[in-house]
Amino acid sequence: MKKFILSIAIAITSLAGFAQEKKFENPNSDSRGYLVKVGDKAPDDFELILQDGKKTTLKELRGKIVVLQFTASWCKVCREEMPYLERDIWQAYRGKGVVLIGVDRDEPLEKVQKFHQDMKISYPLALDPGAGIFQKFADKKAGVTRNVVIDREGNIQFLTRLYDKEEFGKLVNVVDQLSKN
Template structure:
C-alpha cells in the first residue's frame, strides 16, 4: 500500500501553524516568567547590548567633581556590619538588586565574573545588596546559581545619590570614597572595558 505523502505546500502549512503557536507561547513565557526574562536579556548582553559606555580615562578625569559617598551601612548573613566610611582607601563596587528583578538576574553572571577577577585584591570590595532585605531568600538564589560574591542587606537608609527608583543600580566608589560611576539598569560587567575601568581606579 502506498504511503501517504505531504506536499511541499502542506509542509509549509504545518510549519507555519507550529510557528504561529510556538512564537506567541514563547513570548508569553518570557513576559510572565522572571528567569525567562533574565535569560532573554542575558542573550542580548552576549551579542553586544547593555554595554557600559565608560572610559577609564574619562572616569578618572571626572573624579574630583564626583559626589562624595555618604556613610551607608550594610549587614551580611552573620550579622556583621560594614560601613562605607570604613572602606576609604579601597575601590568599592556596590550593586543594588532583588531576586524578582529580571535585569538583576541577567547581569549576575557578569558581576560574578568581575568579582572573580578582583576578589584577591586587598584594595577591592564588592557589596551585593538585596534591597528587599531578604537575606535568606537571596542567599538561596546565589547558591543555586553558584555565585560566590559577598551578599548584604541594607542596615541604614540608602541615599538617593546611590539608589533612586530603579534596580539594578550599580555604584562604584574610588579610593577617596567618591562616586566614580553610577549606572541604572542591567549591564555586562564581565567585559574587558569594565575590568580596565576597575583596574584604573585601583591604580590611582
C-alpha cells in the same frame, strides 16, 4: 487632512502627559533615577549587614575600591548581570583592593541567602530593609539593577543602570584603572 489633525492632537496630548509625568519626578534625580553623580562623595552613613551576619560600612572600606550592586531576587536583569560581576569584577580584582557587595533591596535574610546560593556567587550580599541604603543613592521609585563604583577616597567614579554589555565594559575599565592607582 482629518488624519493629520488627529495625529497632531494625539502628539500634543502625549507630550502634555509626558510633561505632567516629569513634573512629579524627584527634581534631584538624574534621568536614570540617581540622586548622586560621578564626582560626589558617596553617602557612607549606613551599615551593611551581609547575608552571613558580618557587618561593615563604607567608612571601614575606605582605602579600597568599592562596587555596590543594587539588586533583588525578583529582578531578571540583576540575575543576568550577576555572573559577569562575579567573574569580571569579584574574581578578577578582589585581590587588588576591590570589594564588591550586592545590596539586596528590601528582602528578608532567608530570601537573600537563598538568592545568594541560587546565583552561585561568592561575593557578599547585604540586606537593605525598607530600601534605606538604596534611597541614599537613587530615588525610591527608581529600579534596580544599578552599580556604583567608589574610589579609595570615597568618591563616586562610575554609575550604571540596567545591564548593558557596553556600559558594563566601561565599568570594568574604570575598576581596572582605579586598581592600578
